[in-house]
Amino acid sequence: MDTLTPRQSAIWQFIRDYQAEAGFPPSRAEIARHFAFRSINAVTGHLEALARKGAIELAPDIPRGIRLLDLDRHDAAPPGLPLIGEVAAGSPLLAEQNIQRHCPVDAALFRPRADYLLRVTGQSMRDAGILDGDWLAVHATREARSGQVVVARVGHEVTVKRLWRQGGRLELRAAHPDFADIVPDADTQQVEIEGIVVGLIRADVS
Amino acid sequence: MDTLTPRQSAIWQFIRDYQAEAGFPPSRAEIARHFAFRSINAVTGHLEALARKGAIELAPDIPRGIRLLDLDRHDAAPPGLPLIGEVAAGSPLLAEQNIQRHCPVDAALFRPRADYLLRVTGQSMRDAGILDGDWLAVHATREARSGQVVVARVGHEVTVKRLWRQGGRLELRAAHPDFADIVPDADTQQVEIEGIVVGLIRADVS
DNA sequence: TCGAATACTGTCATTATATACAGTATTGCA
DNA sequence: TGCAATACTGTATATAATGACAGTATTCGA
Numbered sequence: 001m002d003t004l005t006p007r008q009s010a011i012w013q014f015i016r017d018y019q020a021e022a023g024f025p026p027s028r029a030e031i032a033r034h035f036a037f038r039s040i041n042a043v044t045g046h047l048e049a050l051a052r053k054g055a056i057e058l059a060p061d062i063p064r065g066i067r068l069l070d071l072d073r074h075d076a077a078p079p080g081l082p083l084i085g086e087v088a089a090g091s092p093l094l095a096e097q098n099i100q101r102h103c104p105v106d107a108a109l110f111r112p113r114a115d116y117l118l119r120v121t122g123q124s125m126r127d128a129g130i131l132d133g134d135w136l137a138v139h140a141t142r143e144a145r146s147g148q149v150v151v152a153r154v155g156h157e158v159t160v161k162r163l164w165r166q167g168g169r170l171e172l173r174a175a176h177p178d179f180a181d182i183v184p185d186a187d188t189q190q191v192e193i194e195g196i197v198v199g200l201i202r203a204d205v206s
Numbered sequence: 207m208d209t210l211t212p213r214q215s216a217i218w219q220f221i222r223d224y225q226a227e228a229g230f231p232p233s234r235a236e237i238a239r240h241f242a243f244r245s246i247n248a249v250t251g252h253l254e255a256l257a258r259k260g261a262i263e264l265a266p267d268i269p270r271g272i273r274l275l276d277l278d279r280h281d282a283a284p285p286g287l288p289l290i291g292e293v294a295a296g297s298p299l300l301a302e303q304n305i306q307r308h309c310p311v312d313a314a315l316f317r318p319r320a321d322y323l324l325r326v327t328g329q330s331m332r333d334a335g336i337l338d339g340d341w342l343a344v345h346a347t348r349e350a351r352s353g354q355v356v357v358a359r360v361g362h363e364v365t366v367k368r369l370w371r372q373g374g375r376l377e378l379r380a381a382h383p384d385f386a387d388i389v390p391d392a393d394t395q396q397v398e399i400e401g402i403v404v405g406l407i408r409a410d411v412s
Numbered sequence: 413t414c415g416a417a418t419a420c421t422g423t424c425a426t427t428a429t430a431t432a433c434a435g436t437a438t439t440g441c442a
Numbered sequence: 443t444g445c446a447a448t449a450c451t452g453t454a455t456a457t458a459a460t461g462a463c464a465g466t467a468t469t470c471g472a
Contacts, residue, residue, distance in 0.1 A: 005418070007419070023272065024265070024268075025229070028459070039423095040459085041420080046420095059228065060460085061427070062233075062460085063428060063458065064230050064268075066229065067228060103315065104315060105312070106311070109407075126335070129335045129336070131335040147412075149411050197411045199407065202405055203315060203317070204404075205334075205355050205403045205404060205405060205406060211447095213449075233430090235429075243449095244450085245451045245453095248449065248450050248451075252449085267429090268429090269429050269458060271430085
């Protein structure tokens with residue numbers, strides 16, 4: 001199918017929202033009113049374009065005879081949170097290549113809102129109740145307070161540690177006696193906060 | 207709400223099926239045609255009865271302005287998993303009184319399927335990565351293998367422990383040095399397995 | 413520089429549709 | 443016995459809504 005123009009996409013989404021709210025599709029007049037069109041035929045044109053592109057189906061001569069298609073593409077993105085496993089060196093966390101699949105979890109389950117799930121490798125946060133194989137719900141932000149568990153990028157590696165600020169200096173501490181803390185030298189080692197951990201999902205408890 | 211008559215229920219279902227098929231609700235004429243009514247007003251009467259009983263909502267003067275309600279009764283249960291907090295002594299875990307709310311989590315996320323979420327109180331399973339305040343995804347079953355983390359009812363109390371079978375004898379072991387294991391005496395203390403823990407959700411990581 | 417697609421405004425005829433009003437028959441309940 | 447709810451038929455009307463036709467302006471690729 002062809003790509004939708006921004007306008008067409010907006011109309012598609014309005015129909016979806018109206019449908020969810022009312023239980024039936026909007027009339028063309030209602031769509032026109034919402035977009036402040038003076039002419040209803042502006043809507044007709046868009047609907048015909050949407051039908052031609054396969055985004056909707058129009059039932060002729062039937063009031064509100066609009067059927068939404070292409071649910072997977074327009075439907076609030078793939079539902080759930082993107083699941084990130086191995087992170088390719090140097091690539092942004094949310095790069096397509098890192099997303100394994102989407103997990104049917106409500107982002108609003110966590111506060112603040114979770115943006116993605118990150119797979120934990122290793123036992124370095126064991127004493128914080130974070131085990132190997134767990135999925136961490138991460139809120140993507142650069143700002144983290146001292147004491148929070150964060151996702152950080154140290155050099156080319158992505159790691160999960162507890163953040164401490166000691167006199168203007170960052171410290172990334174593991175939660176396991178066998179693992180050494182990371183005290184990056186601001187000059188040589190580049191540390192970037194990728195997000196804060198706001199939740200955890202464990203799918204296999206053995 | 208009042209109960210629907212068989213005729214009303216049939217009409218409700220036809221509207222649901224038509225809606226799913228077409229993407230929009232049927233007109234009254236179409237409903238009449240399907241049920242071989244000679245008069246469209248027969249449908250109007252039924253729709254008014256359905257609206258009065260809370261099974262649908264009618265948008266006045268709007269063609270096909272039918273909104274289906276009561277989805278939970280006719281369709282699927284409330285989405286997500288029931289969330290169980292404090293358990294009233296002696297009551298079944300899934301009793302209404304114990305269900306705090308429903309959590310938008312896909313039951314199929316866990317293997318085997320999760321039936322409910324149970325709030326963890328205390329630190330007795332700390333070394334298994336299960337912390338105070340976590341939500342455990344529980345698969346309701348009476349059968350558990352040795353080594354699995356289970357939800358068990360000991361007397362009137364519900365507890366989460368790791369199950370071990372030692373020569374035909376049950377043992378419920380905590381995962382924290384400060385907590386004693388439970389070795390129930392089969393004669394005096396009644397132990398029932400309520401389910402096995404198949405997953406974990408932690409909503410606040412501090 | 414031509415045409416096609418997008419993005420509208422404006423008018424009008426036709427029909428799809430809801431709804432009011434007037435009936436008939438049956439059932440169950442008080 | 444009477445009343446309300448169910449379950450329809452039949453006629454009529456106002457309007458909700460689609461769709462056809464006629465325009466204008468802009469953008470973008472060939």
